[in-house]
Amino acid sequence: MEELPETVSHLPVSFPKKAKSAPPAWSGTAPHWIAEKAPLENALARPLTPSRPEGVEFGPPPAARSPLDILYRKDQIASAQASRLKALQRGQLIHRLLQRLPEVPRSERYQVAKSWLSRPAWQLTQKNINALLREIFNVLDDPRFLPLFGENSRAEQSISGTLSAADIGEGSEGRVVLGKVDRFSLEKDSLWLCDYKTNRHPPQHVSLTPAPYLRQMAAYKAVMKQLYPRHDIRCFLLWTEGPEITELPDSLLKGQL
DSSP: OOOOOSOOOOOOOOOOOOOOOOOOGGGOOOOGGGGSOOOOOOOOOOOOBTTBGGGTTTOOOOOBOOTTGGGGOGGGOOSTGGGGSOHHHHHHHHHHHHHHGGGSOGGGHHHHHHHHHTOGGGOOOHHHHHHHHHHHHHHHTOGGGGGGGSTTEEEEEEEEEEOOHHHHOTTOTTOEEEEEEEEEEEOSSEEEEEEEETTBOOOSSGGGOOHHHHHHHHHHHHHHHHHOTTSEEEEEEEETTTTEEEEEOHHHHTTOO
16 A cells, blocks of 8 residues: 655645526516615604603703792792692692693683682682682683684694704704694694693793703794694793793794704
8 A cells, every 4th residue: 555645735726616697587586675775764862741851952951949939938828828839739730720721611611620629639728729710810811822722722732753954954854853742723824832831930031941941842843844834833831830921932942953
């Protein structure tokens, strides 16, 4: 038997390349989109809720009024019994009534509100009830804001859409807005949006409105303008501390996003 040589040179082995051929017809063909680059999808923003603008990149919310504040403001307390009406409870009662009374026929609103405020659970005196009724109906019956509480108005309407480049600039378009506004009224030539701010100090002037609220309403307005481009979109804030309504002018909302 012959011995193999100690040194063997290993040469690379080459195989003949096969010519590329089309797959057989019975195997089918790939759809046209399989070789296309997937479109860029914008990241979803966190849901924007009216009462919590801190849920998105709108900054921290303004400080709420302390329930202890009312105890030390003797000029606003008519009696010892009235001190039971803490700021938080008062704001919640006003919020609930201003939200639900517009759904009640106008002729029945006063009696419904009085009956609801007279529940023993609220521990309100008749004087407290009368004061709340007067404040609430000063808002509901204000001729300047009748569309917000009229037949065409709706409570807690959802708003969703994406912001365009015209709203927030090139490269940032596509940001998703998901929210719910407290009052919504679609009129012939205008659209009214109103958000309630419960137990928040109203600013002394509209120009001092906290930036998170301005950005929030500006986002709502931008989304609704895409749906109703020919309507005048009007934005309002209703402060339960008062209560009072503030209209936010376009000059204040412009550039907030």
